[in-house]
Amino acid sequence: MKQFLEKWKNWELWPFWMRYFFITPKWLLYCIRSGSFWFFTPSNPTLTFGGFEGEGKHEMYAQLPPGSYPQTIYIKPSMTFGEVQKYIAESGFQYPFIVKPDVGMSGILFRKIEKEEQLKAYHEHMPAEYLVQALVDYPIEFSVFYYRYPDQEKGVITGFLQKEPMHVIGDGINSLLVLIQQHPKAKHRIEELLAWHKERLDLVVPNGQKFYLTLAANLNRGANFINLHNEIDEDLHQVFDQLNLYSKHFFYGRYDLKATSLEDLKAGKNYLILEYNGSGAEPNHVYNSGYNLRAAHVEILKHWKVLYEISAQNNAKGIRPWPFMKGWRYLQQAKKHFAELERVDALV
Template sequence: MVKKFFERLTNWELWPFAVIYFPISFVWIWYIVRSRAVWFFTPSNPTIDFGGFEGEGKKEMYDQLPPHTVPRTIYIMHDLPFDDVKKRIAAAGFQYPFIVKPDVGMKGILFRKIDNEEQLHKYHERIPVEYIVQDLIELPVEVSVFYYRHPAQTKGTVSGFIHKELLHVIGNGEDTLQQLVQKHPRAKHRTEEMEHRHAHRFDRVIEKDHIFYLSYAGNHNRGAHFTNLHAEIDEQLHKVFDELSNYSKHFYYGRYDIKTTSIEDLKAGRNFLILEYNGCGAEPNHIYDCNMRLGEAYKEILKHWKALYEISKYNHNNGFPYWDFAKGYRFIKQSQKHFKLLQKYD
């Protein structure tokens, strides 16, 4: 326990979000003062609710991307009779396994891989909100690309490019799942989550060389491991994301989560699918897992906040006003209520 505590204390990447961001929060407050708007970021992506800071639905995001770049997706109301759910899924051509997740979700909460009808039934009975059924994309390479573009320009900046590896353990034929979790450098710091998700499997000995995925969500807060691909950022990559940004007309600031056959194919604009577009609430997650000192991470975050402020200010002055305080307050309260509900059922 002492060793684990010391590891968390000395590795800033393991600190709580609020602790990491508190020292630079005055800069965010300064942007609020300069723009005279608490929700100064809302025009950053004006066709997404709240600019994509939080609480936006996936449908509004998918509808603004080229159809061939997004996975097959259908939307299911949580109170639909299960027989009708099965009919809708069959009519859309889905076969097990596939992915389910809330239409309005965050941080990988209630993200599940569904292998059979029994799992689907349990998920449908449990989830309290509308959710999506989506193809399980098994392309071998998962990446995130952070991109921003000033609205007055046609070319933007790819500021971050990372490879993502899902949280997993590899069996040795001797240790139980619980023992493997306790030995894993990341999973051991997520004891409560691992117990919640996998306690019923903890006594299982994982066969040698078998990969057991502890989470299918490629998020830092779900324990995914990132590898910085900054050296791969070039004119080809910029061209792909300039085209995507201009296709959707008003995607100016955010992060694309993508699966592809290879980095080379992504740069050539082929063989990739966009799993998510995260708007102005997206963290520049390329600050993690690249041996950045905390000061360097702050410098990167502040660079992105400056771009966010400038994009939002321009759009505010050109037909997309800041949300007023009351509208934003109502939205964020509803979003927080929704988030707490999802956490309760995760």
């Protein structure tokens, strides 16, 4: 009951459909105006479904500048484990490294692999193509929401966050189990975290030392967001204008990346892009930033208006929205895919 009341009082903990319930009519209005239920698909024409859901990281990385993202290879589930080992070794990877589904969401099946046994278990359970990616040791993770109208060379940064994965800080006394149980966000994912850290639950974390409970800096994985809106300036715009114009076809979305420092990012150096999220990207700067639900809705509606206008401009250029049945079948397939990944996520 206590956790239920806590979630009810904090809109950020509500289910997705509930957070968006009161503004859904506006989305439907855009569908009616455009004459298409999938009006947003022309927004990023070189991403499947406009990058709304179910797009692969493979296609996203292929459209980013070389060297702007971590070293990555792709593993098919049909490969034998021996073939996987050989491919990884020939590609120059060493433990530890990151694995995650090519088509994934919300940090599902995102893992840090430190030894062969973990990789073997992951590969044997994984039902879909996944990627092996170099572990990025840059200390700071950022999220940048950026859009650019198709007829313009300069874009707009609407959101700029620093993201930190969920962690506990040791006191030199309590075990990791106790620290997890006391953490205000971890308690909402207690079963999952206890399973992930079952071999370390008796560990006493040294006083003042951080222990990361997950490496995925997603809101639903308990990450903490620090709003850096005051740091948005011309330097940052120049970096992302140059980056965005490389593909020429990314017009609306969010870049998640890691960098050595804020200063280096603004100088356009020492950063690596982890993901680019297209038309389905949330303006996540409304979370952990003091927005009440009404203010968050106002900000989200501003972004929806931009998404509609960008899609309409591309539509006028001949980039048509997906037909209804094509989009419907695609979403049903994506739904099954994510359900299967969630099932496996609980096993590995």
